[in-house]
Amino acid sequence: xESLREVGYRLTxxxxxxxxxxxxxxxxxxAEDVHTRVTEQYPFVDISTVxxxxxLLKKLHLVNETDLGGGxxxxxxxxxARHHHLVCRRCGATSPLDDEMIDPLRxxxxxxxxxxxxxxxxxxxxVCRTCADKGQKG
Amino acid sequence: xESLREVGYRLTxxxxxxxxxxxxxxxxxxAEDVHTRVTEQYPFVDISTVxxxxxLLKKLHLVNETDLGGGxxxxxxxxxARHHHLVCRRCGATSPLDDEMIDPLRxxxxxxxxxxxxxxxxxxxxVCRTCADKGQKG
DNA sequence: GTAGTTATTGCAAGTCGTTGCAATTGCATC
DNA sequence: GATGCAATTGCAACGACTTGCAATAACTAC
Numbered sequence: 570x571e572s573l574r575e576v577g578y579r580l581t582x583x584x585x586x587x588x589x590x591x592x593x594x595x596x597x598x599x600a601e602d603v604h605t606r607v608t609e610q611y612p613f614v615d616i617s618t619v620x621x622x623x624x625l626l627k628k629l630h631l632v633n634e635t636d637l638g639g640g641x642x643x644x645x646x647x648x649x650a651r652h653h654h655l656v657c658r659r660c661g662a663t664s665p666l667d668d669e670m671i672d673p674l675r676x677x678x679x680x681x682x683x684x685x686x687x688x689x690x691x692x693x694x695x696v697c698r699t700c701a702d703k704g705q706k707g
Numbered sequence: 708x709e710s711l712r713e714v715g716y717r718l719t720x721x722x723x724x725x726x727x728x729x730x731x732x733x734x735x736x737x738a739e740d741v742h743t744r745v746t747e748q749y750p751f752v753d754i755s756t757v758x759x760x761x762x763l764l765k766k767l768h769l770v771n772e773t774d775l776g777g778g779x780x781x782x783x784x785x786x787x788a789r790h791h792h793l794v795c796r797r798c799g800a801t802s803p804l805d806d807e808m809i810d811p812l813r814x815x816x817x818x819x820x821x822x823x824x825x826x827x828x829x830x831x832x833x834v835c836r837t838c839a840d841k842g843q844k845g
Numbered sequence: 846g847t848a849g850t851t852a853t854t855g856c857a858a859g860t861c862g863t864t865g866c867a868a869t870t871g872c873a874t875c
Numbered sequence: 876g877a878t879g880c881a882a883t884t885g886c887a888a889c890g891a892c893t894t895g896c897a898a899t900a901a902c903t904a905c
Binding site for chain 2: 890891892893894900901902
């Protein structure tokens with residue numbers, strides 16, 4: 570919580586609230602979610618402040634941002650091990666993916682292209698095992 | 708051009724124009740680009756029609772859609788070999804990436820997770836060789 | 846060629862997210 | 876604890892893109 574100040578940013582009540590809410594949330598939250606919960610406690614926080622704070626936290630690698638395809642971007646705390654998400658485009662289910670799975674790709678990109686890929690928090694779309702077993706096409 | 712009709716969609720002048728423009732474009736175009744060029748020839752086409760047509764062409768795998776991070780999505784003809792893009796977050800340069808590079812990842816996802824990943828047209832962000840050589844951090 | 850059906854269009858309004866700017870406020874200095 | 880100043884906020888306007896809906900028009904069947 571004090572980490573913001575340590576890196577030279579101001580610690581405002583809005584930011585404290587937003588950070589606290591993300592901390593208390595299990596899994597992903599949207600900006601809308603955060604805004605709703607912030608205004609429950611402190612009604613005059615603008616949604617743009619939520620977005621700006623989320624961007625800041627992302628820049629500081631305190632939260633991860635992922636587009637899981639639901640029309641709005643989702644955020645989660647970046648405390649855990651680096652990971653990614655498999656998103657089924659049939660049923661919408663998401664499952665986590667260890668970063669190790671894409672490490673070889675990262676290595677190959679560096680080796681062959683001299684490109685240092687971030688791939689911080691990826692959403693990989695496709696069809697999950699369950700859905701593939703049910704239907705056949707696609 | 709007739710392919711739309713063959714799959715059961717109507718061939719309207721708007722669609723013909725939009726398809727022709729994408730065909731004539733080298734590389735990526737934005738919806739805005741397409742709309743501008745369409746209205747040069749036929750002034751009353753709405754931007755929503757452009758978006759809807761682009762979505763349709765994407766669904767039929769006639770165009771690829773990629774978010775290269777410039778605040779607007781880019782489209783290109785899906786005629787060429789399947790490929791992806793490396794996008795440098797320092798200088799903004801993009802370079803194409805063979806699909807073979809990510810094929811092993813696709814294989815591993817199927818093997819370990821039973822997940823059939825699309826990864827149709829990826830944008831991978833990071834730092835390119837040139838920029839990595841110049842600055843050090845990041 | 847006409848009539849009927851339904852996909853497609855244009856328009857206007859709506860969505861999520863960003864941004865310019867003046868007013869405010871955190872924080873460092875006195 | 877008052878002062879100064881830049882970072883931060885709220886607001887309103889804007890950006891890209893989507894969507895509901897009535898009017899239009901492409902295709903089919905006659």
